[in-house]
Amino acid sequence: MTITGNNTAILNENGYTRVILHHTPIVEFDSDVIRLNTGGYVTATTVKRMNESAESFGLDFAASRSKEEVKVTLYGKTHTFIDSIVLCRETGESLTLESDDLEDLKRYDVFIRDWYTRDESGKLLPIPSEKSYTAHDVTLAHARELCKDYNESHDAGELSRKAEFEEA
Secondary structure, three states, rough: OOOOOOOOOEEEEEEEEEEEEEEEEEEEEEOOOEEEEOOOOOOOOHHHHHHHHHHHHOOOOOEEOOOOOOEEEOOOEEEEEEOOOEOOOOOEEEEOOOOOHHHHOOOOOEEEEOOOOOOOOOOOOOOOOOEEEEEEEEEEHHHHHHHHHHHOOOOOOOOOOOEEEEEE
């Protein structure tokens, strides 16, 4: 099979082969890895060109598309496609962090604040107070746990005092 279409080019540079669709390198590979990228265009043409590239260069992967989700399989190992996914040519493993792994790397700060304040006349106003931080640089799971523990063990009161978190 050959790679079809006048919108596709093949470049060989510094030991890398690149298949470029329009202006996006959709397949890049060397002897060790394969990198796949849609450039944000998750189209039937992009997936077709990826598969034509795999067959033309003996890369042993297959990409499939359903609605807006793309899967890529190499040596029987199927991965949910994310742009710039890198696959090991020897094992078929993804060398790219999956989205769940990326969430684990994010860090969060936990704080407490009131969601209401009183004006000079004593009227309750929906104006949040300053944040009072209780924990810094914690995982998402830990931030959720700290907030849940605080909110379950403290009465929010009329000012609606609650624990929350934000990305650090």
